Amino acid sequence: MRMRWVGLAAASALMAAGLAGCVVISADGGERTIVQASSATSAPDAYAAIVGDPSRPAADVERDAARHPAEILAFARVAPGDRIADVRPGGGYFTTLFSLAVGPSGHVYGFIPNRTAERDNVTFAPVDERLENTTKVNGDLDAASFAFGEPLDIVFMSQEYHDFTIPRFGVDVDKMNARVFEVLKPGGLYILIDHEAAPGSGISVAGTLHRIEGAALRKQVEAAGFVFEGESAVLRNPADDHSINVFDAAIRGRTDQFVYRFRKPG
Template sequence: MEMAMIKRLAAGAAVLALVAGLSGCIVVSSSGGQKTVVTNTASAQSSSYADLYAEAVADPKRPAEEVARDPLRHPADILAFAQVAPGDKIADIRPGAGYFSRLFSDVAGPTGRIYAFVPNRTAERENPTADALAAAYPNITRVNGLLDSMTYAEPLDLIFMSQEYHDFHIPSFNTDVAKMNAAVFAALKPGGRYVVIDHQAAPGTGISVVGTLHRIEGDYLRREVEAAGFVFEGESKVVANPADDHSLNVFDAAIRGRTDQFVYRFRKPG
Protein backbone atom coordinates (compact mmCIF):
# COMPACT_ATOMS: atom_id res chain seq x y z
CA MET A 1 0.00 0.00 0.00
CA GLU A 2 2.83 2.43 0.91
CA MET A 3 4.67 1.58 -2.31
CA ALA A 4 1.52 2.28 -4.36
CA MET A 5 1.18 5.68 -2.68
CA ILE A 6 4.85 6.50 -3.38
CA LYS A 7 4.33 5.64 -7.05
CA ARG A 8 1.24 7.85 -7.23
CA LEU A 9 3.11 10.78 -5.69
CA ALA A 10 6.06 10.25 -8.02
CA ALA A 11 3.74 10.05 -11.03
CA GLY A 12 2.03 13.25 -9.93
CA ALA A 13 5.37 15.05 -9.68
CA ALA A 14 6.32 13.82 -13.14
CA VAL A 15 3.07 15.16 -14.55
CA LEU A 16 3.66 18.61 -13.08
CA ALA A 17 7.05 18.67 -14.75
CA LEU A 18 5.58 17.55 -18.05
CA VAL A 19 2.77 20.06 -18.01
CA ALA A 20 5.21 22.84 -17.12
CA GLY A 21 7.71 22.00 -19.84
CA LEU A 22 5.93 20.33 -22.75
CA SER A 23 3.34 21.48 -25.22
CA GLY A 24 1.60 18.11 -25.16
CA CYS A 25 0.63 15.42 -27.63
CA ILE A 26 -1.39 15.54 -30.81
CA VAL A 27 -4.67 13.66 -30.89
CA VAL A 28 -5.83 12.92 -34.43
CA SER A 29 -9.35 11.75 -35.14
CA SER A 30 -11.54 11.57 -38.18
CA SER A 31 -15.20 12.04 -38.89
CA GLY A 32 -16.94 12.12 -42.23
CA GLY A 33 -13.63 11.83 -44.03
CA GLN A 34 -12.21 14.98 -42.42
CA LYS A 35 -9.42 14.88 -39.86
CA THR A 36 -9.52 16.77 -36.60
CA VAL A 37 -6.18 17.62 -35.02
CA VAL A 38 -6.17 18.80 -31.43
CA THR A 39 -3.16 19.86 -29.37
CA ASN A 40 -3.78 18.41 -25.93
CA THR A 41 -1.39 19.20 -23.11
CA ALA A 42 -3.25 16.97 -20.65
CA SER A 43 -2.61 13.86 -22.74
CA ALA A 44 1.07 14.12 -21.81
CA GLN A 45 0.20 13.11 -18.28
CA SER A 46 -1.38 9.75 -19.12
CA SER A 47 1.92 8.31 -20.31
CA SER A 48 3.50 8.99 -16.91
CA TYR A 49 0.79 6.89 -15.24
CA ALA A 50 1.49 3.75 -17.27
CA ASP A 51 2.74 1.89 -14.18
CA LEU A 52 -0.39 2.80 -12.23
CA TYR A 53 -2.59 1.57 -15.08
CA ALA A 54 -0.65 -1.71 -15.24
CA GLU A 55 -1.00 -2.15 -11.47
CA ALA A 56 -4.73 -1.53 -11.64
CA VAL A 57 -5.15 -4.13 -14.38
CA ALA A 58 -3.03 -6.62 -12.36
CA ASP A 59 -4.96 -6.03 -9.12
CA PRO A 60 -5.64 -9.51 -7.64
CA LYS A 61 -9.01 -8.31 -6.34
CA ARG A 62 -10.38 -8.13 -9.88
CA PRO A 63 -12.80 -11.01 -10.62
CA ALA A 64 -11.44 -13.71 -12.93
CA GLU A 65 -14.31 -13.26 -15.39
CA GLU A 66 -13.38 -9.60 -15.81
CA VAL A 67 -9.69 -10.34 -16.26
CA ALA A 68 -10.65 -12.82 -18.99
CA ARG A 69 -12.26 -9.95 -20.94
CA ASP A 70 -9.16 -7.76 -20.88
CA PRO A 71 -7.80 -8.82 -24.30
CA LEU A 72 -11.01 -7.52 -25.88
CA ARG A 73 -11.53 -4.46 -23.68
CA HIS A 74 -7.94 -3.12 -23.54
CA PRO A 75 -8.33 -1.59 -20.08
CA ALA A 76 -4.89 0.05 -19.80
CA ASP A 77 -5.41 1.78 -23.15
CA ILE A 78 -8.84 3.02 -22.07
CA LEU A 79 -7.46 4.35 -18.78
CA ALA A 80 -4.77 6.21 -20.70
CA PHE A 81 -7.21 7.63 -23.26
CA ALA A 82 -9.55 8.77 -20.46
CA GLN A 83 -6.52 10.38 -18.77
CA VAL A 84 -7.42 8.89 -15.38
CA ALA A 85 -5.16 10.28 -12.67
CA PRO A 86 -4.62 10.00 -8.90
CA GLY A 87 -7.12 12.13 -7.02
CA ASP A 88 -9.68 12.15 -9.84
CA LYS A 89 -13.37 12.45 -9.03
CA ILE A 90 -15.16 10.17 -11.51
CA ALA A 91 -18.73 9.12 -12.24
CA ASP A 92 -19.11 5.69 -13.84
CA ILE A 93 -22.60 5.66 -15.37
CA ARG A 94 -24.33 2.30 -14.95
CA PRO A 95 -21.16 0.53 -13.82
CA GLY A 96 -22.65 -2.94 -14.21
CA ALA A 97 -20.46 -5.48 -12.45
CA GLY A 98 -17.85 -2.78 -11.89
CA TYR A 99 -15.30 -3.60 -14.58
CA PHE A 100 -14.14 0.00 -14.99
CA SER A 101 -15.11 1.23 -11.50
CA ARG A 102 -12.52 -1.10 -9.96
CA LEU A 103 -9.82 0.15 -12.31
CA PHE A 104 -10.75 3.78 -11.67
CA SER A 105 -10.68 3.15 -7.93
CA ASP A 106 -7.14 1.80 -8.00
CA VAL A 107 -5.76 4.65 -10.11
CA ALA A 108 -7.66 7.49 -8.38
CA GLY A 109 -6.45 6.21 -5.03
CA PRO A 110 -7.40 7.37 -1.53
CA THR A 111 -7.67 11.03 -2.53
CA GLY A 112 -10.01 10.21 -5.41
CA ARG A 113 -13.69 9.32 -5.45
CA ILE A 114 -15.65 7.07 -7.81
CA TYR A 115 -19.40 7.59 -8.02
CA ALA A 116 -21.16 4.45 -9.24
CA PHE A 117 -24.23 6.08 -10.77
CA VAL A 118 -27.26 3.81 -11.02
CA PRO A 119 -30.35 5.28 -12.73
CA ASN A 120 -33.54 5.17 -10.68
CA ARG A 121 -35.16 3.05 -13.38
CA THR A 122 -32.71 0.17 -12.92
CA ALA A 123 -31.90 0.71 -9.24
CA GLU A 124 -33.75 -2.32 -7.89
CA ARG A 125 -31.67 -4.64 -10.04
CA GLU A 126 -28.34 -2.79 -10.02
CA ASN A 127 -28.06 -1.27 -6.55
CA PRO A 128 -26.87 -4.50 -4.86
CA THR A 129 -23.88 -4.74 -7.21
CA ALA A 130 -23.02 -1.07 -6.71
CA ASP A 131 -23.28 -1.53 -2.95
CA ALA A 132 -20.92 -4.51 -3.12
CA LEU A 133 -18.42 -2.37 -5.03
CA ALA A 134 -18.66 0.37 -2.42
CA ALA A 135 -18.12 -2.18 0.35
CA ALA A 136 -14.99 -3.56 -1.32
CA TYR A 137 -13.47 -0.20 -2.37
CA PRO A 138 -13.55 2.65 0.18
CA ASN A 139 -13.37 5.35 -2.51
CA ILE A 140 -16.46 4.10 -4.40
CA THR A 141 -19.88 5.56 -3.55
CA ARG A 142 -23.22 4.53 -5.04
CA VAL A 143 -25.40 7.34 -6.35
CA ASN A 144 -28.99 7.04 -7.61
CA GLY A 145 -30.87 9.59 -9.65
CA LEU A 146 -32.40 10.55 -12.96
CA LEU A 147 -30.06 10.46 -15.93
CA ASP A 148 -31.28 13.78 -17.27
CA SER A 149 -30.79 15.60 -13.95
CA MET A 150 -27.83 13.78 -12.39
CA THR A 151 -25.91 15.64 -9.69
CA TYR A 152 -22.94 14.81 -7.47
CA ALA A 153 -21.52 15.97 -4.16
CA GLU A 154 -18.59 17.73 -5.84
CA PRO A 155 -17.44 18.83 -9.31
CA LEU A 156 -16.07 15.91 -11.33
CA ASP A 157 -12.95 15.38 -13.43
CA LEU A 158 -14.43 12.60 -15.58
CA ILE A 159 -17.82 11.17 -16.48
CA PHE A 160 -17.58 7.79 -18.16
CA MET A 161 -20.13 5.69 -20.06
CA SER A 162 -19.24 2.30 -21.49
CA GLN A 163 -21.75 0.66 -23.85
CA GLU A 164 -24.65 2.49 -22.18
CA TYR A 165 -25.33 5.72 -24.06
CA HIS A 166 -27.38 4.06 -26.80
CA ASP A 167 -29.75 2.56 -24.20
CA PHE A 168 -30.75 6.01 -23.00
CA HIS A 169 -32.38 6.65 -26.37
CA ILE A 170 -34.67 3.63 -25.91
CA PRO A 171 -38.13 5.01 -25.01
CA SER A 172 -38.52 2.74 -21.97
CA PHE A 173 -35.64 4.57 -20.28
CA ASN A 174 -37.76 7.72 -20.35
CA THR A 175 -34.65 9.89 -20.66
CA ASP A 176 -34.21 13.21 -22.43
CA VAL A 177 -30.71 12.64 -23.80
CA ALA A 178 -30.13 16.33 -24.53
CA LYS A 179 -30.90 17.12 -20.89
CA MET A 180 -28.68 14.21 -19.80
CA ASN A 181 -25.73 15.65 -21.71
CA ALA A 182 -26.46 19.07 -20.22
CA ALA A 183 -26.43 17.49 -16.75
CA VAL A 184 -23.09 15.84 -17.52
CA PHE A 185 -21.72 19.20 -18.64
CA ALA A 186 -22.91 20.87 -15.43
CA ALA A 187 -21.46 18.12 -13.22
CA LEU A 188 -17.94 18.43 -14.63
CA LYS A 189 -15.25 20.88 -13.61
CA PRO A 190 -14.12 23.31 -16.31
CA GLY A 191 -11.71 21.21 -18.37
CA GLY A 192 -13.39 17.97 -17.25
CA ARG A 193 -13.64 14.97 -19.58
CA TYR A 194 -16.65 13.07 -20.89
CA VAL A 195 -15.62 9.68 -22.30
CA VAL A 196 -18.12 7.47 -24.13
CA ILE A 197 -17.65 3.93 -25.45
CA ASP A 198 -20.42 2.42 -27.53
CA HIS A 199 -21.26 -0.06 -30.26
CA GLN A 200 -20.98 1.44 -33.72
CA ALA A 201 -24.02 1.40 -36.02
CA ALA A 202 -23.98 1.61 -39.81
CA PRO A 203 -23.44 5.07 -41.32
CA GLY A 204 -26.62 7.08 -41.60
CA THR A 205 -28.62 4.99 -39.10
CA GLY A 206 -28.41 7.52 -36.27
CA ILE A 207 -30.45 6.16 -33.36
CA SER A 208 -32.81 4.02 -35.44
CA VAL A 209 -31.38 0.69 -34.22
CA VAL A 210 -30.76 1.46 -30.54
CA GLY A 211 -33.64 -0.77 -29.48
CA THR A 212 -33.13 -3.58 -32.01
CA LEU A 213 -29.36 -3.92 -32.43
CA HIS A 214 -28.25 -1.90 -29.37
CA ARG A 215 -25.98 0.23 -31.54
CA ILE A 216 -25.69 3.96 -32.22
CA GLU A 217 -23.97 5.81 -35.03
CA GLY A 218 -20.86 7.47 -33.64
CA ASP A 219 -21.23 10.64 -35.69
CA TYR A 220 -24.78 11.07 -34.40
CA LEU A 221 -23.65 10.69 -30.79
CA ARG A 222 -20.82 13.15 -31.34
CA ARG A 223 -23.22 15.80 -32.67
CA GLU A 224 -25.50 15.34 -29.66
CA VAL A 225 -22.68 15.74 -27.16
CA GLU A 226 -21.18 18.73 -28.95
CA ALA A 227 -24.63 20.37 -28.88
CA ALA A 228 -24.36 20.38 -25.07
CA GLY A 229 -21.26 22.58 -25.29
CA PHE A 230 -18.53 19.94 -25.26
CA VAL A 231 -15.43 20.06 -27.45
CA PHE A 232 -14.57 16.82 -29.22
CA GLU A 233 -10.93 15.97 -28.52
CA GLY A 234 -10.43 12.69 -30.32
CA GLU A 235 -11.14 9.00 -30.48
CA SER A 236 -9.37 5.74 -29.71
CA LYS A 237 -9.49 2.75 -32.06
CA VAL A 238 -8.39 0.15 -29.47
CA VAL A 239 -11.81 -1.56 -29.43
CA ALA A 240 -12.67 -1.01 -33.10
CA ASN A 241 -13.36 -4.07 -35.25
CA PRO A 242 -13.44 -3.42 -39.02
CA ALA A 243 -14.73 -6.98 -39.56
CA ASP A 244 -18.03 -6.10 -37.89
CA ASP A 245 -20.52 -5.11 -40.61
CA HIS A 246 -22.85 -3.49 -38.03
CA SER A 247 -25.78 -5.71 -39.01
CA LEU A 248 -26.01 -7.94 -35.92
CA ASN A 249 -27.50 -7.37 -32.50
CA VAL A 250 -24.58 -6.87 -30.09
CA PHE A 251 -25.79 -9.86 -28.04
CA ASP A 252 -25.67 -12.21 -31.05
CA ALA A 253 -23.16 -14.95 -30.30
CA ALA A 254 -21.50 -14.37 -33.65
CA ILE A 255 -20.33 -10.89 -32.60
CA ARG A 256 -20.83 -10.55 -28.83
CA GLY A 257 -17.75 -9.11 -27.18
CA ARG A 258 -16.18 -8.31 -30.55
CA THR A 259 -18.38 -5.53 -31.90
CA ASP A 260 -16.95 -2.52 -33.64
CA GLN A 261 -16.83 0.11 -30.90
CA PHE A 262 -15.85 3.76 -30.83
CA VAL A 263 -14.25 5.55 -27.87
CA TYR A 264 -14.73 9.32 -27.86
CA ARG A 265 -13.29 11.89 -25.49
CA PHE A 266 -14.99 15.25 -25.07
CA ARG A 267 -13.91 18.14 -22.86
CA LYS A 268 -15.83 20.86 -21.07
CA PRO A 269 -14.21 24.16 -22.05
CA GLY A 270 -12.47 26.12 -19.35
Protein backbone atom coordinates in the same frame (compact mmCIF):
# COMPACT_ATOMS: atom_id res chain seq x y z
CA MET B 1 -13.40 -6.92 2.69
CA ARG B 2 -12.25 -3.48 1.66
CA MET B 3 -9.60 -3.12 -1.02
CA ARG B 4 -6.11 -2.18 0.14
CA TRP B 5 -4.02 0.40 -1.73
CA VAL B 6 -1.11 -1.43 -3.34
CA GLY B 7 1.75 0.30 -5.15
CA LEU B 8 -0.18 3.55 -5.58
CA ALA B 9 2.84 5.86 -5.48
CA ALA B 10 4.66 3.88 -8.15
CA ALA B 11 1.56 3.72 -10.32
CA SER B 12 1.01 7.47 -9.96
CA ALA B 13 4.56 8.20 -11.09
CA LEU B 14 4.16 5.95 -14.11
CA MET B 15 0.87 7.60 -15.00
CA ALA B 16 2.36 11.08 -14.83
CA ALA B 17 5.31 10.03 -16.96
CA GLY B 18 3.37 8.26 -19.66
CA LEU B 19 0.31 10.34 -20.53
CA ALA B 20 1.81 11.88 -23.65
CA GLY B 21 2.14 8.56 -25.44
CA CYS B 22 -1.51 7.72 -26.13
CA VAL B 23 -2.50 6.94 -29.71
CA VAL B 24 -5.74 8.76 -30.54
CA ILE B 25 -7.65 10.06 -33.51
CA SER B 26 -8.30 13.75 -33.14
CA ALA B 27 -10.47 16.30 -34.92
CA ASP B 28 -8.40 18.79 -36.94
CA GLY B 29 -10.27 21.12 -39.25
CA GLY B 30 -12.88 18.48 -39.93
CA GLU B 31 -10.27 15.83 -40.81
CA ARG B 32 -9.38 12.91 -38.54
CA THR B 33 -5.67 12.43 -37.98
CA ILE B 34 -3.83 9.69 -36.11
CA VAL B 35 -1.53 11.12 -33.44
CA GLN B 36 1.31 8.69 -32.86
CA ALA B 37 3.00 7.95 -29.54
CA SER B 38 5.75 10.43 -28.73
CA SER B 39 8.14 8.01 -27.07
CA ALA B 40 9.03 4.34 -26.85
CA THR B 41 7.03 4.08 -23.63
CA SER B 42 3.35 4.50 -24.42
CA ALA B 43 0.76 5.81 -22.00
CA PRO B 44 -0.93 2.39 -21.62
CA ASP B 45 2.34 1.08 -20.15
CA ALA B 46 2.06 3.71 -17.42
CA TYR B 47 -1.16 2.09 -16.17
CA ALA B 48 0.21 -1.45 -15.99
CA ALA B 49 0.48 -1.26 -12.21
CA ILE B 50 -3.22 -0.43 -11.95
CA VAL B 51 -4.40 -3.17 -14.31
CA GLY B 52 -2.04 -5.67 -12.68
CA ASP B 53 -3.14 -4.93 -9.12
CA PRO B 54 -3.68 -8.28 -7.36
CA SER B 55 -6.80 -7.06 -5.57
CA ARG B 56 -8.82 -6.94 -8.81
CA PRO B 57 -11.45 -9.69 -9.07
CA ALA B 58 -10.46 -12.64 -11.23
CA ALA B 59 -13.65 -12.27 -13.27
CA ASP B 60 -12.58 -8.73 -14.20
CA VAL B 61 -9.09 -9.80 -15.17
CA GLU B 62 -10.55 -12.40 -17.54
CA ARG B 63 -12.23 -9.57 -19.47
CA ASP B 64 -9.09 -7.49 -19.92
CA ALA B 65 -8.07 -8.90 -23.29
CA ALA B 66 -11.30 -7.65 -24.87
CA ARG B 67 -11.60 -4.37 -22.98
CA HIS B 68 -8.01 -3.01 -23.13
CA PRO B 69 -8.23 -1.30 -19.71
CA ALA B 70 -4.75 0.26 -19.68
CA GLU B 71 -5.40 2.02 -22.98
CA ILE B 72 -8.84 3.19 -21.83
CA LEU B 73 -7.47 4.58 -18.55
CA ALA B 74 -4.76 6.41 -20.47
CA PHE B 75 -7.17 7.82 -23.04
CA ALA B 76 -9.48 9.02 -20.25
CA ARG B 77 -6.48 10.64 -18.56
CA VAL B 78 -7.44 9.24 -15.17
CA ALA B 79 -5.14 10.57 -12.45
CA PRO B 80 -4.71 10.33 -8.68
CA GLY B 81 -7.17 12.57 -6.85
CA ASP B 82 -9.76 12.61 -9.65
CA ARG B 83 -13.49 12.62 -9.00
CA ILE B 84 -15.22 10.30 -11.47
CA ALA B 85 -18.83 9.30 -12.14
CA ASP B 86 -19.10 5.81 -13.63
CA VAL B 87 -22.60 5.80 -15.13
CA ARG B 88 -24.49 2.53 -14.83
CA PRO B 89 -21.39 0.66 -13.64
CA GLY B 90 -22.81 -2.87 -13.73
CA GLY B 91 -20.52 -5.22 -11.82
CA GLY B 92 -17.92 -2.50 -11.34
CA TYR B 93 -15.29 -3.49 -13.90
CA PHE B 94 -14.28 0.10 -14.61
CA THR B 95 -15.28 1.31 -11.14
CA THR B 96 -12.58 -0.90 -9.64
CA LEU B 97 -9.94 0.34 -12.07
CA PHE B 98 -10.92 3.96 -11.42
CA SER B 99 -10.83 3.37 -7.66
CA LEU B 100 -7.26 2.09 -7.87
CA ALA B 101 -6.18 4.86 -10.24
CA VAL B 102 -7.59 7.82 -8.29
CA GLY B 103 -6.36 6.47 -4.96
CA PRO B 104 -7.38 7.52 -1.45
CA SER B 105 -7.36 11.21 -2.38
CA GLY B 106 -9.89 10.66 -5.18
CA HIS B 107 -13.42 9.34 -5.35
CA VAL B 108 -15.57 7.27 -7.72
CA TYR B 109 -19.35 7.58 -7.86
CA GLY B 110 -21.26 4.62 -9.23
CA PHE B 111 -24.31 6.33 -10.73
CA ILE B 112 -27.29 4.03 -11.17
CA PRO B 113 -30.36 5.48 -12.90
CA ASN B 114 -33.66 5.14 -11.08
CA ARG B 115 -35.05 3.33 -14.12
CA THR B 116 -32.76 0.31 -13.53
CA ALA B 117 -32.05 0.73 -9.80
CA GLU B 118 -34.04 -2.27 -8.55
CA ARG B 119 -31.69 -4.62 -10.37
CA ASP B 120 -28.51 -2.60 -10.66
CA ASN B 121 -28.28 -1.61 -6.99
CA VAL B 122 -28.05 -5.29 -6.09
CA THR B 123 -25.37 -5.94 -8.72
CA PHE B 124 -23.27 -2.99 -7.60
CA ALA B 125 -23.60 -3.49 -3.82
CA PRO B 126 -20.60 -5.87 -3.44
CA VAL B 127 -18.42 -3.45 -5.42
CA ASP B 128 -19.39 -0.50 -3.26
CA GLU B 129 -18.69 -2.56 -0.15
CA ARG B 130 -15.30 -3.73 -1.38
CA LEU B 131 -13.90 -0.37 -2.46
CA GLU B 132 -13.00 2.31 0.08
CA ASN B 133 -13.36 5.37 -2.13
CA THR B 134 -16.68 4.75 -3.90
CA THR B 135 -20.24 5.94 -3.36
CA LYS B 136 -23.40 4.64 -5.01
CA VAL B 137 -25.73 7.37 -6.26
CA ASN B 138 -29.26 6.89 -7.59
CA GLY B 139 -31.11 9.49 -9.62
CA ASP B 140 -32.35 10.53 -13.03
CA LEU B 141 -29.77 11.23 -15.71
CA ASP B 142 -31.65 14.24 -17.07
CA ALA B 143 -32.53 15.89 -13.75
CA ALA B 144 -31.00 17.64 -10.78
CA SER B 145 -30.66 14.26 -9.03
CA PHE B 146 -27.68 13.58 -11.32
CA ALA B 147 -25.53 15.25 -8.66
CA PHE B 148 -22.47 14.39 -6.57
CA GLY B 149 -21.90 17.23 -4.11
CA GLU B 150 -18.65 18.27 -5.78
CA PRO B 151 -17.45 19.08 -9.31
CA LEU B 152 -16.22 16.08 -11.29
CA ASP B 153 -13.12 15.54 -13.40
CA ILE B 154 -14.62 12.76 -15.53
CA VAL B 155 -18.04 11.37 -16.43
CA PHE B 156 -17.71 7.92 -17.97
CA MET B 157 -20.23 5.74 -19.82
CA SER B 158 -19.33 2.39 -21.36
CA GLN B 159 -21.83 0.76 -23.74
CA GLU B 160 -24.73 2.62 -22.11
CA TYR B 161 -25.39 5.80 -24.09
CA HIS B 162 -27.34 4.01 -26.83
CA ASP B 163 -29.82 2.68 -24.23
CA PHE B 164 -30.60 6.20 -23.07
CA THR B 165 -31.77 7.12 -26.57
CA ILE B 166 -34.40 4.35 -26.53
CA PRO B 167 -37.83 5.86 -25.71
CA ARG B 168 -38.73 3.21 -23.11
CA PHE B 169 -35.83 4.39 -20.94
CA GLY B 170 -37.56 7.74 -20.60
CA VAL B 171 -34.37 9.82 -20.78
CA ASP B 172 -34.20 13.22 -22.45
CA VAL B 173 -30.71 12.83 -23.93
CA ASP B 174 -30.29 16.55 -24.59
CA LYS B 175 -31.01 17.29 -20.94
CA MET B 176 -28.74 14.42 -19.88
CA ASN B 177 -25.79 15.83 -21.80
CA ALA B 178 -26.53 19.30 -20.46
CA ARG B 179 -26.54 17.90 -16.92
CA VAL B 180 -23.22 16.12 -17.50
CA PHE B 181 -21.82 19.45 -18.69
CA GLU B 182 -23.02 21.11 -15.47
CA VAL B 183 -21.50 18.59 -13.05
CA LEU B 184 -18.05 18.61 -14.67
CA LYS B 185 -15.30 21.02 -13.74
CA PRO B 186 -14.11 23.42 -16.45
CA GLY B 187 -11.78 21.25 -18.49
CA GLY B 188 -13.51 18.09 -17.28
CA LEU B 189 -13.86 15.10 -19.59
CA TYR B 190 -16.86 13.15 -20.86
CA ILE B 191 -15.74 9.67 -21.99
CA LEU B 192 -18.12 7.56 -24.07
CA ILE B 193 -17.70 4.00 -25.33
CA ASP B 194 -20.39 2.39 -27.46
CA HIS B 195 -21.13 -0.08 -30.23
CA GLU B 196 -20.85 1.47 -33.67
CA ALA B 197 -23.87 1.40 -36.02
CA ALA B 198 -23.94 1.57 -39.80
CA PRO B 199 -23.37 4.96 -41.45
CA GLY B 200 -26.59 6.93 -41.70
CA SER B 201 -28.47 4.87 -39.10
CA GLY B 202 -28.15 7.50 -36.36
CA ILE B 203 -30.01 6.30 -33.27
CA SER B 204 -32.57 4.23 -35.20
CA VAL B 205 -31.16 0.80 -34.26
CA ALA B 206 -30.45 1.53 -30.60
CA GLY B 207 -33.47 -0.49 -29.48
CA THR B 208 -32.99 -3.39 -31.89
CA LEU B 209 -29.27 -3.89 -32.50
CA HIS B 210 -28.12 -1.97 -29.38
CA ARG B 211 -25.85 0.18 -31.50
CA ILE B 212 -25.57 3.91 -32.16
CA GLU B 213 -23.80 5.72 -34.96
CA GLY B 214 -20.79 7.53 -33.54
CA ALA B 215 -21.41 10.58 -35.69
CA ALA B 216 -24.94 10.92 -34.28
CA LEU B 217 -23.74 10.62 -30.70
CA ARG B 218 -21.02 13.18 -31.31
CA LYS B 219 -23.53 15.66 -32.72
CA GLN B 220 -25.75 15.29 -29.64
CA VAL B 221 -22.87 15.76 -27.19
CA GLU B 222 -21.37 18.74 -28.99
CA ALA B 223 -24.80 20.40 -28.95
CA ALA B 224 -24.48 20.53 -25.14
CA GLY B 225 -21.32 22.65 -25.43
CA PHE B 226 -18.65 19.95 -25.34
CA VAL B 227 -15.55 20.03 -27.52
CA PHE B 228 -14.62 16.78 -29.25
CA GLU B 229 -10.98 16.00 -28.37
CA GLY B 230 -10.38 12.67 -29.99
CA GLU B 231 -11.05 8.99 -30.49
CA SER B 232 -9.12 5.92 -29.41
CA ALA B 233 -9.13 3.14 -31.99
CA VAL B 234 -8.26 0.43 -29.45
CA LEU B 235 -11.75 -1.17 -29.54
CA ARG B 236 -12.29 -0.86 -33.27
CA ASN B 237 -13.02 -4.04 -35.25
CA PRO B 238 -13.26 -3.64 -39.03
CA ALA B 239 -14.60 -7.20 -39.33
CA ASP B 240 -17.88 -6.10 -37.70
CA ASP B 241 -20.26 -4.96 -40.45
CA HIS B 242 -22.65 -3.32 -37.93
CA SER B 243 -25.61 -5.38 -39.15
CA ILE B 244 -26.34 -7.70 -36.21
CA ASN B 245 -27.38 -7.37 -32.59
CA VAL B 246 -24.41 -6.91 -30.26
CA PHE B 247 -25.65 -9.84 -28.14
CA ASP B 248 -25.56 -12.25 -31.09
CA ALA B 249 -22.97 -14.97 -30.42
CA ALA B 250 -21.39 -14.27 -33.80
CA ILE B 251 -20.16 -10.85 -32.63
CA ARG B 252 -20.69 -10.57 -28.88
CA GLY B 253 -17.55 -9.32 -27.17
CA ARG B 254 -15.99 -8.41 -30.51
CA THR B 255 -18.12 -5.53 -31.77
CA ASP B 256 -16.69 -2.47 -33.46
CA GLN B 257 -16.70 0.16 -30.71
CA PHE B 258 -15.81 3.83 -30.69
CA VAL B 259 -14.15 5.48 -27.70
CA TYR B 260 -14.71 9.25 -27.68
CA ARG B 261 -13.31 11.95 -25.43
CA PHE B 262 -15.12 15.27 -25.05
CA ARG B 263 -13.98 18.23 -22.95
CA LYS B 264 -15.92 20.93 -21.16
CA PRO B 265 -14.26 24.21 -22.18
CA GLY B 266 -12.52 26.21 -19.51
